[in-house]
Amino acid sequence: MAARQDASAADRPAFDLAAAVKDAGFAALVMLGLSVPILALRSDQNMSNQLVLAQRWDSVVLACVLVFFGRIAVAWLRRGKAAAPSKPFVLPPVLARTGPPAALAFVVAYPLLMLALNGPLGSIKWIDNFGIQILIYIMLGWGLNIVVGLAGLLDLGYVAFYAVGAYSYALIATQVIPATYPDLGLWAFWICLPISGILAGLWGIILGFPVLRLRGDYLAIVTLAFGEIIRLVLINWVEFSGGYAGISSIPRPSFFGIPFNASDIGFAAVFGLEFSPIYRTIFLFYVILILALLTAAISVRLRRLPVGRAWEALREDEIACRSLGINTTNTKLTAFAIGAMFGGFAGCFFAARQGFISPESFVFLESAQILAIVVLGGMGSLAGVVIAAILLVGGIEILRELDFLKQVFGPDFDATQYRMLIFGLAMVLMMLWKPRGLISTREPSIVHRERKAISGSLVKEGHG
Amino acid sequence: MTAPLLSLHHLSMRFGGLLAVNDVSFDVRRGEITALIGPNGAGKTTVFNCITGFYKPTEGMIALTHEDGTRFLLERLPDYRINEKARVARTFQNIRLFQGMTVLENLLVAQHNPLMAASGWTVLGVLGIGGYRRREQEAVDKAVAWLERIGLVDRADDPAGDLPYGDQRRLEIARAMCTDPVLLCLDEPAAGLNPRESLELNALLRSVRDRDGTSVLLIEHDMSVVMEISDHVVVLDYGIKIADGAPDEIRNDPKVIAAYLGVEDEEVAAVEAEVGA
Incomplete structure (x- = not known):
């Protein structure tokens, strides 16, 4: 051969x-x-x-x-290379060592860089639409990666947990806190952040129980249905969630008790700055950055703990896991719960950033996009999720900026209308060239002597 | 006399109209290698799956007694508990390694339960509190000690799916042994091994019995392995136990010879009448 x-x-x-x-x-x-x-x-x-x-x-x-x-x-x-086996793509060691810190340094400096380049008003778009938007999807991708990439459970309804987190914050901050402890109004975001995560995690367990026995296609269908059920309940239970109208005037996060407004106790006045909406945007950017980094740090740690190895073992072979004394029920439930919890954190942040939420934000397309980020990135790879999120989310945003296309195709041309086409094309190309995702090797969780990347062809995708 | 390590009482397993195991009783004695043999379709793997909890027997009792006298009724335990509490480990006929994980990771997954406790059920481990690092190092040391015994220490960081077939068989045994079992159940461990690997397997199984004090129950078709290493042989045919004894007795048992080589129908009846089955 x-x-x-x-x-x-x-x-x-x-x-x-x-x-x-x-x-x-x-x-x-x-x-x-x-x-x-x-x-x-x-x-x-x-x-x-x-x-x-x-x-x-x-x-x-x-x-x-x-x-x-x-x-x-x-x-x-393609002539003459029909049967050539593809070698696993491995980052050169220098890039693998310096890449992540360099990327992190760039992201930390990003808002200030934009501020310097575009001025306070011009940079809002770049920090908000690009920075924050991509970071939210990176965080969601990392959260879903635990369920799909590590535990190998195909979850098509991840957006439900995002919705649970967002509505938890919106309802608690607009209804519960003003009615009980109005003094805490400025702290609403910081109080609700853990609550949203815990509630979403609980819903993860609630979804986890009925689907434990299901595999593959059946699991995907039930999780898909679960996502739709949450959305339909939010639409139809008008007294609870406001139905299609959603929930508006959700309190925005404060700088640890100092609001971002033009008043005398506002952020600008306290720090002796001229009032500008950009401070809140920059602050939100750093909040989601920290949340996303927390997700990554916990994911990395979990992979090296027994529970993370059990998730990956479950993806590889569930029957062997049971023969080794691993309680597969609990292992699947923790994967669902922890993945859902990060979705809940992201949802809470989303509600606080938007100030308004409605069921429109939690449609199946969102689940599909998050899943596409995980799959495109390479199942289980944190760096892959980052690259895929930048390509998919940032790519669609950048379409809005391509004004020169109007000169080519006429003034009515709107590139964003073609985003689904581009999305689909990207997926087809991926299937052809990188069927296991952009980063298709698996990093071992523990090393005896020499770190070797594991080719994706050996790693299983999970059975549901 | 102390209770045998494992004793099966009147075990039956029915799949719809098929009685795969019919009223089988036998004992596995402590510190011995017991072989379960029989022609294809005799119900050997079904017995295994009942012992290790993958099937719930239709009838019968499977009692496992630890050295300290603790008794477990395996048919009542969920499958993962049979490994965790009753300390029965098994391997599979078609090797079930975690192919995309490294050899070392495979052996660490096998130590899941003690490591889980050491990591404070993940909570303390994520926060970095407690002695998880030290416990994990101990687990790695134990895994490496096993890799040295099966001669795979140089391949510790390679994915298990990259190993040759014979190495995968030995790794699966090492993985099962990393759960510290009192009883190791091997489903055709010598299948697909060459004669040299077969000899190495015999040595490994003897050392499991003598050095680790783990009793072994194995299904095997390779008679050179069975007759060479087992202390006790149980023969099944069509779900019924037809013989039970030392290897030498089994070798000369006319019923066993009949089951393996096949005889005329009348002759079977004659032989059965003779043995009184």
Whole structure:
């Protein structure tokens, strides 16, 4: 086998044009079949509000030609390396050692850097839409990584715990605290943060119990349903959650008791600064940064503790775990509970940052996006989650900034409308080139003599 | 005389219309290697799965007695408790290692329960309080000692799935032994081993019996292993125990020979009548 691969690498077979053309012709034919109903005919309204069919045969031809030549190009690029085994990607040691501290230093300096570059008003967008948004997803990705990446339990309803955290904070801060201890109003965020996490963790256990016996597809369906149930309850139980209207004027976090407002006791006045909304944004950035780093630190620690090894063992082989005296019920429940707890923390932060929440923020698409971040990053890899979150969340945000595209495609062009298309394309490319995620090696949790990365092909994905 | 380590009383296991194990009783004595043999489909693995809790027997009692007299009824314990409390460990016919984890990690997962207690059920471990580091080092030392015994210490940091077949078999035994069992149940440990590896396995199993004081119950088809190392042999055929005794007796037992080599139907009846089954 190995000898044959060497031989094929040594004398690359000549590019078989006839086969490539045949293959490309077939692909173009498939494209034609697909594009006639989708691209060629478009229903439009004319001036008198009648539906008319607009015909766009030029786009069909363009699409088929693109597919035809694209397919030939793919065949050309792939010539002679059909059976080459992919080597596990390993960071060079220098980068592996200096990379994380450098990235951390950059993130810590990021708001100040933006402030220096764009001024107080111009930098809000960069710190809030990019920094905070990406950090929230990194934190959610790290939380879900415990359930999906380590324990191998496919959870499609993770957003439910995010919602539990957000609504816990919103309800306690707007209803419970003003009614009982109004003096604590400024501390609401700091009091509710642990409560939200604990409540979400409890819901994790509540979800965990019924799904313990389920595996694979069945587990995925039940967790998906759980996410929807939470959302539907929030929509329909109007007295409790405000229904579609959501909950507004949620108290914003204070700087440990000092509010961010223009009053005399506000943050700017106390510290002798000129009032600006940017301080709160910067403060929120550091809060979510610390929360995310806490998630990472705890994840790293858990992996080296017996419970973390039991999670990974569970992903590898549940029956062997039971034969070694591991209580698989408790092990799965702790994975669900701890993953959910981090989702709850993130939800609490989300509610405090937005000041307004509604069930619209907790749709299935959010779960799918968080899961996509974990899967794209490489199951179980913390660094992979970071890269994937930057690509997916930051990438979509950056689409809004690409004004030059308007000059190319006309003033009505809105790149964000294509985000699902890009999202899907990214997933397809991933499946082709890196089926085990961007970082597809597993780090051992303990080393005897020499640290060796474990190829993803040996690591199981879990059975549900 | 003290109670035997493990005694099966009238064990039956029914799957729908199939009676896989039919009223089987035998003892596994302390400090001995007991072999459970029989033709394919005789119900050996079913007996194993009943002992280790993966099946709940339809009828019968499985009693395990520790040296201090504590008695466990295995059919009443959930599977993970059988390892944790009754200290019965097992291996599998088709090796079940954690392939994506390193050899060392495999042996640490086996020490889950003591390490879990040492890490304060995770709470203290996350906070870094308590003596977890020291306990973990002890666990690593124990794992390395086992790796030295099975000759795999150089491969401690390699993923278990990368090991050759024979090494995986030995690693699975070491992993089971890391749970400090009083009874080690091996499901076809010599399957797929070459003659040299088979001899090494014999030596390993003897050292498990003599050095660790762990009794062994094994299912095996390789008669060279069975006759060489076992102190006691139990023979099953079609879910029924047909013989029970020292290897030499078993070797010459006409019923066993009949079960393995096959005889004419009338002859079976004659032999059964003779033995009184």
